[in-house]
Amino acid sequence: MRARGYALTELQAPLEALDFDLAPGSGEALVEVCGCGVCHTDISFIEGVPTRRERPLVLGHEVSGRVVALGEGADPALEGRAVIVPAVLPCGECALCAKGRGEICRRQVFPGSDTHGGFASHLVVPARFLQPVDVPWGKPLARLSVIADAVSTAFQSVERSGLAEGDFAIFVGAGGVGGFGIQIARALGARTLAIDIDPERLAALREHGAEWTLNPTGRSAKEIKREVRALAKESDLPATEWKIFETSGTAPGQELAFALLGFGATLSVVGYHAGEVSVRLSNLMAFDARALGNWGCDPARYPRAIDTVLSGLVALDPFIEFFPMSRVNEVIDRMRRGEQRKRPILLPDFDRS
Numbered sequence: 001m002r003a004r005g006y007a008l009t010e011l012q013a014p015l016e017a018l019d020f021d022l023a024p025g026s027g028e029a030l031v032e033v034c035g036c037g038v039c040h041t042d043i044s045f046i047e048g049v050p051t052r053r054e055r056p057l058v059l060g061h062e063v064s065g066r067v068v069a070l071g072e073g074a075d076p077a078l079e080g081r082a083v084i085v086p087a088v089l090p091c092g093e094c095a096l097c098a099k100g101r102g103e104i105c106r107r108q109v110f111p112g113s114d115t116h117g118g119f120a121s122h123l124v125v126p127a128r129f130l131q132p133v134d135v136p137w138g139k140p141l142a143r144l145s146v147i148a149d150a151v152s153t154a155f156q157s158v159e160r161s162g163l164a165e166g167d168f169a170i171f172v173g174a175g176g177v178g179g180f181g182i183q184i185a186r187a188l189g190a191r192t193l194a195i196d197i198d199p200e201r202l203a204a205l206r207e208h209g210a211e212w213t214l215n216p217t218g219r220s221a222k223e224i225k226r227e228v229r230a231l232a233k234e235s236d237l238p239a240t241e242w243k244i245f246e247t248s249g250t251a252p253g254q255e256l257a258f259a260l261l262g263f264g265a266t267l268s269v270v271g272y273h274a275g276e277v278s279v280r281l282s283n284l285m286a287f288d289a290r291a292l293g294n295w296g297c298d299p300a301r302y303p304r305a306i307d308t309v310l311s312g313l314v315a316l317d318p319f320i321e322f323f324p325m326s327r328v329n330e331v332i333d334r335m336r337r338g339e340q341r342k343r344p345i346l347l348p349d350f351d352r353s
């Protein structure tokens with residue numbers, strides 16, 4: 001079929017409308033896009049982080065939609081189903097996949113980098129790990145697109161941190177991933193602190209997941225650490241084994257998250273920042289702490305991540321905003337200027353004539 005989308009043609013330039021042919025191959029599904037979230041990774045691709053497929057490339061990796069056609073060998077039960085398309089689609093066959101490390105599968109497909117993505121009317125993806133949901137077409141299904149990346153990545157990082165009930169969880173950066181992460185951590189029984197420079201974001205999270213909030217503006221990382229220690233003391237929180245999540249994807253955020261390390265702490269690096277930061281790596285040794293990276297989410301964790309949303313433990317609506325897909329470049333500009341607080345979800349509005 002002939003699909004339409006918005007493609008990265010030139011770095012640092014607005015996305016351009018593109019018509020292209022799509023047909024599901026063996027094991028693949030053709031998915032009609034209901035909603036596609038816009039992620040900072042899309043901005044990174046526009047700014048020069050290399051995509052795996054060459055340009056022009058339709059971006060977008062946070063998709064919900066419905067299966068409209070299946071290639072040979074794909075599960076016929078998927079026909080017509082509403083689905084969430086995981087941002088990372090592993091092969092399911094290799095040794096890493098067999099170990100449950102699908103998120104680092106070397107044959108994984110990441111829509112909007114390996115293949116044309118979700119800023120489009122349709123996309124083709126491997127069918128195997130599509131996540132069916134019983135949700136009606138339109139905004140109810142479109143809003144779930146953020147599970148494909150922002151929620152599931154946060155979910156994976158929280159689970160992998162080993163977070164347990166009563167742990168002290170600190171999120172540095174309270175945007176999309178951080179905002180969902182703090183709700184997930186709270187739902188799992190952690191005590192939660194959100195750190196962000198944006199007072200509006202902090203106010204929204206005080207209603208959803210953050211027991212405490214802190215705006216670090218104007219203080220050094222050392223001073224912030226002192227404040228957090230004081231908070232832990234007066235609130236009877238654990239003094240050790242903090243679970244720290246770097247979800248800002250900024251240099252000051254990364255420096256602060258590392259500076260918060262203490263005895264037995266776990267630092268989960270979830271946000272992406274292309275630049276370098278200077279840290280004293282020996283703190284990991286001195287505090288017997290550990291640092292983990294997080295890329296995507298293994299499909300095996302998706303049903304649990306979806307449950308936290310559908311059961312109401314994680315609120316989406318205060319943190320998302322819908323836009324017609326034709327306004328994609330305006331949305332991207334808003335994100336690049338730091339003016340877009342809520343996770344934008346693009347709704348395809350292509351002229352069908």
Ligand SMILES: [Zn+2]
Nearest residue numbers: 039040041149
């Ligand atoms: Zn993303």
Ligand SMILES: [Zn+2]
Nearest residue numbers: 091094097105
């Ligand atoms: Zn694999």
